[in-house]
Amino acid sequence: MEFSLSARCQELQTQLTEFMDEHVYPAESVYEQQLAASGDPHSHPPVLEDLKAEARRRGLWNLFLPHKTEWTDGLSNVDYAPLAEIMGRSSIAPEACNCNAPDTGNMEILTMFGTPEQQEQWLHPLLEGEIRSAFAMTEPAVASSDATNITSSIQRDGDDYVINGRKWFISGALHPHCRLLIVMGKTDFDAPPHRQQSMVLVPMDTPGVTILRNMHVFGYDDAEGHVDMTFEDVRVPASNLLGEEGGGFTMAQARLGPGRIHHCMRTIGAAERALELMCQRAHTRSPFGKPLAEQGVVQTWVADARMNIDQARFYTFYTAWLMDTAGNQAARNEISGIKVIVPNMALEVIDNAMQTHGAMGVSQDTPLARTYAWLRALRFADGPDEVHRMAIARRELRRWAPDQRSGGSAP
Numbered sequence: 001m002e003f004s005l006s007a008r009c010q011e012l013q014t015q016l017t018e019f020m021d022e023h024v025y026p027a028e029s030v031y032e033q034q035l036a037a038s039g040d041p042h043s044h045p046p047v048l049e050d051l052k053a054e055a056r057r058r059g060l061w062n063l064f065l066p067h068k069t070e071w072t073d074g075l076s077n078v079d080y081a082p083l084a085e086i087m088g089r090s091s092i093a094p095e096a097c098n099c100n101a102p103d104t105g106n107m108e109i110l111t112m113f114g115t116p117e118q119q120e121q122w123l124h125p126l127l128e129g130e131i132r133s134a135f136a137m138t139e140p141a142v143a144s145s146d147a148t149n150i151t152s153s154i155q156r157d158g159d160d161y162v163i164n165g166r167k168w169f170i171s172g173a174l175h176p177h178c179r180l181l182i183v184m185g186k187t188d189f190d191a192p193p194h195r196q197q198s199m200v201l202v203p204m205d206t207p208g209v210t211i212l213r214n215m216h217v218f219g220y221d222d223a224e225g226h227v228d229m230t231f232e233d234v235r236v237p238a239s240n241l242l243g244e245e246g247g248g249f250t251m252a253q254a255r256l257g258p259g260r261i262h263h264c265m266r267t268i269g270a271a272e273r274a275l276e277l278m279c280q281r282a283h284t285r286s287p288f289g290k291p292l293a294e295q296g297v298v299q300t301w302v303a304d305a306r307m308n309i310d311q312a313r314f315y316t317f318y319t320a321w322l323m324d325t326a327g328n329q330a331a332r333n334e335i336s337g338i339k340v341i342v343p344n345m346a347l348e349v350i351d352n353a354m355q356t357h358g359a360m361g362v363s364q365d366t367p368l369a370r371t372y373a374w375l376r377a378l379r380f381a382d383g384p385d386e387v388h389r390m391a392i393a394r395r396e397l398r399r400w401a402p403d404q405r406s407g408g409s410a411p
Contacts, residue, residue, distance in 0.1 A: 009078075015060060027050070052098065077323045085266065088266025089269040110242075112251075125179075132172055132224075133182065135170070135181075138170070139151060139166060150185060152167065154198055161241065163231045163234040164232060165230070166230045170226065171222075173224075173229065179205075180202070185200075194250075196246070198245050201240040209234055260338070263382065268313050271312075274305075278298075309345065339383065343378045347376060
């Protein structure tokens with residue numbers, strides 16, 4: 001693996017760091033004030049539009065997309081990794097740069113599988129940051145970590161598809177600019193398990209789409225929402241099918257692989273910021289006659305954080321490099337590995353940072369508590385730890401399984 005970053009990546013790192021220092025960090029408190037003043041936890045604070053305009057002016061826009069298109073130059077996963085880490089230091093930075101989930105994954109599959117008409121109607125405004133979108137796969141009644149379990153139906157009826165089912169924890173669906181749902185359901189319940197699913201594009205205002213409630217995450221009501229919603233005889237034109245019938249599972253895997261590594265990249269940035277806050281606090285607080293920075297337990301927390309963040313970063317860089325050079329399928333073990341390791345690492349760093357801050361650490365006066373809540377939820381998002389561990393174990397055990405054809409054993 002080549003560890004040096006490209007000149008383009010280094011240039012963007014510098015520009016993005018300046019943007020964060022000069023605009024994003026100062027805007028965090030403004031964002032919270034505007035959100036509170038609106039009286040609506042799901043409003044869109046105007047400061048975000050200011051940030052988006054500034055990001056576009058600086059060329060810090062749609063950095064995530066590896067595919068070269070008429071709208072984007074395309075960055076490799078390795079080049080994007082340190083940029084996503086920088087954006088991960090603030091919860092508002094990804095949207096400011098139009099690099100926020102779930103839109104990033106939706107834009108990728110629209111790029112790969114969308115028709116020219118679908119791309120013109122939905123991909124272009126998403127890339128322009130004019131609208132937001134959501135991805136409706138998870139269901140409350142089944143173990144959605146196994147996507148073959150989903151029960152929502154997408155039935156062909158003449159020139160239309162009719163959708164029925166219930167979805168929940170659908171992130172982004174309460175954003176006031178959300179206009180599109182990519183819905184995954186079953187078009188053929190009798191087909192082989194991985195050919196039953198399809199995806200359709202559903203405008204948010206389609207009759208029959210009903211939001212029942214917003215799901216809180218550890219008591220936090222995220223501005224974009226994580227909704228519980230139903231689809232009752234929702235009718236869309238057959239031309240809204242994304243890709244081919246029966247291709248939904250394959251498209252979901254194409255979407256989730258990059259999505260998982262993006263989550264990990266941003267999470268490393270969140271852990272770095274938590275370490276910085278911990279060190280700053282350790283220098284300014286002096287219980288029992290000496291600064292926390294001189295307490296052995298705090299020094300251990302700081303040292304462990306430094307080592308664990310760096311280990312997680314290099315594992316993530318290796319995964320990004322493998323995706324670039326060998327493809328997402330070849331990197332599936334590593335993608336699963338970082339999806340387990342990185343959130344757990346960050347949770348430990350943030351937990352120790354909260355301890356260092358005392359009561360302030362669990363309050364709204366630092367970003368630590370909210371970040372902790374989201375990263376704990378990330379251990380479920382895009383597959384729980386246990387499923388990723390199971391996938392890795394199965395592949396590793398398969399390498400050493402007895403050779404049934406010859407009766408021998410692997411070396």
